[in-house]
Amino acid sequence: MRVGLIVDSACDLPYWFSRRNGLFVLPVTARIDDQTFVDDHDPERTQEFYDSGLLEKGHHAETEPFSAQEIHKLFMEKIVNNYDVAICETVTRSRSLVYDNAMLAMNSVMSEYRRQQQESGSDGNFSMRVIDSKQIFAGQGLLAAHTQKLIDEDRHSKNQLRYEVDAFADTIHTCVIPRDLHYIRERARRRGDKSVSGLVAFLGKALNITPVLFGKGAEAKPAAKTRSFEAAVEKAINYAIGRVEAGLLTPYVSLSVGMSWPEIHALPGLDRLKETCEKNGVELLLSQMGITSCIYIGPGSLCLSLGAEDHEFADFQ
Structure with a gap:
């Protein structure tokens, strides 16, 4: 067939x-x-x-x-x-x-x-x-x-x-780290999507807060707040490493980033994630975020997904 x-x-x-x-x-x-x-x-x-x-x-x-x-x-x-x-x-x-x-x-x-x-x-x-x-x-x-x-x-x-x-x-868990909440809010407004409020976008700008959004599928909610994009990336990477070590339902971790390849390879903690995946027989599917995805969420953003039993982001911090 x-x-x-x-x-x-x-x-x-x-x-x-x-x-x-x-x-x-x-x-x-x-x-x-x-x-x-x-x-x-x-x-x-x-x-x-x-x-x-x-x-x-x-x-x-x-x-x-x-x-x-x-x-x-x-x-x-x-x-x-x-x-x-x-x-x-x-x-x-x-x-x-x-x-x-x-x-x-x-x-x-x-x-x-x-x-x-x-x-x-x-x-x-x-x-x-x-x-x-x-x-x-x-x-x-x-x-x-x-x-x-x-x-x-x-x-x-x-x-x-x-x-x-x-x-x-229904087992896929996803972390999203937006680089610019105002960008997401404006894109959502044009689509009639009210999932990102003006208040959240304002706080992200005024207080330099970078959230880690986490959830199943496309329904993600803030799971952590950091004062820099790099700190948010480290939290997401630490989560992925902990979840890989605990076991996955498929031998893949998918990671896409809206950056140039030199910037992607310089992400904090990426080498540790690669080593953990290799050690546990998991293939890291690392990609440059596509044009469609990047327009949707904004350049410089990150999206990480894996398949696992129900859990919370905080369980692996």
Whole structure:
């Protein structure tokens, strides 16, 4: 059974991982000032954005998911003839229209794929599932890595695979460290999202407070407050190290950062996290935050996700 995994460009994963496993990235349109770009996770394009400063404050940046018609076209051209089963995991439905548009596209694909097969001289059944990952950024990347692991094991039916993916999504814990709360507040305001209040943004600016947001999936709440970004990063890294040593439900830790690679490698505690992961047979999926993710949360931010039994952030400090 040929199983293809599709993610959208809000999913943060190392480029080498996506290439090695043949993941198909569903693009998102990024509009920055008067320029329009397609974010398809091309690493050179991503680095150009970081180098150009287009993701910094002062530029009007928005993202827009591909329409159902555009997704339908991609599925028909790139997916139908190459796989027996396709799994499309989208950024959380509560924060984007990608899931809804992908569902519409899937329904139209399922009603038309046989005609395309006949025209191309191919045959066989094709099935597809669109899954709301309930995650953002590194969390979505972690779910994709775990899904690919299940696919590689090749011991699950398509229905079992869907069940396993849904169940694992509910075990993903995520830390987010925003570099600029005002940036998040302004982006949320444009989307009609009131999850970041003006008061929190004001305090972060006036008192130089950097929070560590923690929770399951996209529903994170302040778990710690620090006086610097570096101190917040150390808390998140210490948490991850403690949780890795206590045991994980999948052998991955996903970490994405909205910085240049030299800045990423200089993060406090990163070497300790790498050593702990290697010692415990865990693969650290370290990536530069994609354009879509960076527009959403702001340049300089950090997102860390892992799969584990229920716990609190403070349990590993």
